[in-house]
Amino acid sequence: MTNMAANFTDSDLMRVRDDTPGLSARVHLDNCGSALMPRAVIEAQQRYFDLEIQYGGYVAQEQQSEGLARVYASLASLLGGKTTDYAITSSAVDAWTKTFYSILMQPGDNIVTAYTEYCANYVAFLQRAKRDGIEIRVARAGEDGTLDLAQLDELVDSRTKVIAVTQVPSSSGQVLPVEEIGKIAKAKDVLYLLDACQAVGQLPVNFEAIGCDMATGTSRKFLRGPRGIGFLYITEKARRSIDPVVLTNQAATWTGDNTYSMREDAGVFEAWERSCVNQMGFGAAIDYFLEQGVEKMTGQVRVLSDHLRAGLRDVPGVIPTCQADARAGIITFNKHGFKPIEIKTALEKQGIAVQVAGIFHTRLDLGARGIEDAVRISPHYYNSTNELDRFLTALEAL
Numbered sequence: 001m002t003n004m005a006a007n008f009t010d011s012d013l014m015r016v017r018d019d020t021p022g023l024s025a026r027v028h029l030d031n032c033g034s035a036l037m038p039r040a041v042i043e044a045q046q047r048y049f050d051l052e053i054q055y056g057g058y059v060a061q062e063q064q065s066e067g068l069a070r071v072y073a074s075l076a077s078l079l080g081g082k083t084t085d086y087a088i089t090s091s092a093v094d095a096w097t098k099t100f101y102s103i104l105m106q107p108g109d110n111i112v113t114a115y116t117e118y119c120a121n122y123v124a125f126l127q128r129a130k131r132d133g134i135e136i137r138v139a140r141a142g143e144d145g146t147l148d149l150a151q152l153d154e155l156v157d158s159r160t161k162v163i164a165v166t167q168v169p170s171s172s173g174q175v176l177p178v179e180e181i182g183k184i185a186k187a188k189d190v191l192y193l194l195d196a197c198q199a200v201g202q203l204p205v206n207f208e209a210i211g212c213d214m215a216t217g218t219s220r221k222f223l224r225g226p227r228g229i230g231f232l233y234i235t236e237k238a239r240r241s242i243d244p245v246v247l248t249n250q251a252a253t254w255t256g257d258n259t260y261s262m263r264e265d266a267g268v269f270e271a272w273e274r275s276c277v278n279q280m281g282f283g284a285a286i287d288y289f290l291e292q293g294v295e296k297m298t299g300q301v302r303v304l305s306d307h308l309r310a311g312l313r314d315v316p317g318v319i320p321t322c323q324a325d326a327r328a329g330i331i332t333f334n335k336h337g338f339k340p341i342e343i344k345t346a347l348e349k350q351g352i353a354v355q356v357a358g359i360f361h362t363r364l365d366l367g368a369r370g371i372e373d374a375v376r377i378s379p380h381y382y383n384s385t386n387e388l389d390r391f392l393t394a395l396e397a398l
Helices: 010-018 039-055 057-063 065-079 092-100 119-132 149-155 178-187 236-241 276-292 294-313 340-348 363-368 385-397
Strands: 086-089 110-114 135-139 160-166 191-195 214-218 230-234 252-256 259-262 318-320 331-335 355-358 373-377
Touching: 039 057, 039 276, 057 065, 057 276, 065 086, 065 230, 065 276, 086 092, 092 119, 092 191, 092 214, 092 230, 110 119, 110 149, 119 135, 119 160, 119 363, 135 149, 149 178, 160 178, 178 191, 276 294, 294 318, 294 331, 294 385, 340 355, 340 373, 340 385
Parallel strands: 110 135, 110 160, 160 191, 191 214
Antiparallel strands: 086 230, 214 230, 252 259, 318 331, 331 373, 355 373
């Protein structure tokens, strides 16, 4: 085996592949969509589900209260901050929208974002612009195709209520300079909301180092957890400056006929009703990632991504659609004579899973570059170079 990160060995590859039952079925190159769960996650969920079958949901939750609580500590170990800075939500979008809609804004205020922003976030911008009279300011790409940081800095003024950006867009491997954006936000005393959904699990991420006040992510992508659960990171400073858009009996206590008291930690954004079995699986996924070694595993994602980019350059007819500086584990391309969905369908028949990224995902980016859609591939550390070469051979044969 060649093309490995310096500290990622053959035994590492064998171990993580043995831990992943789904790899026996096909070549999985849609990890930024939904990665394959390791056996540790599957077993953690099965154990919890068995308790619910035996005792019902309430008793199972009581019996596993310590395990459920450990998920917050695992998040803090992986991403920085305190356990009280984390909330468990039903998805990354749930976490992001609850946070964004809780930021107080008045007509004439503005938000600053980037051209790579994700569709779910941008439609929320548009709704608040229409409903609340706020302005959306977009920092564009410079001549080199990367985010124009100077322009972003210039867009922030005294009426800016939040800088909201996505660390890695879903339609390319470009990585925004999130720490530099954090410095701008700090210098101008503006809230900073980071969508880290596609970054966590494939890149080393530390929210304190980035300097964001709020960040969101999911379980099912590069962290390899179950679907239907996400998280919010929000600092104490940010919690003091916003007004939660909704309150539940998990977020607040009914203290009198006409009074209530809100939680002071990030749990103010949580709901009482949740999938505890998914929460246990999510915790197992984070712990598994930490046990394997964050630097080692993310380094291997980078190596495999570079292998794919180099291989695609040698496939006749392939048109790269990622920016020149794209280096994350998301790669998009087209091929002369084929629609992306045709390539996806043809590869699926050969047991190779890829995805299609459409303009509706990141309209400001793809639209400006004249791209309607593209094939999207996203390797993970458990993929072998033999699998990547099988994909490249199948693509060339189309």
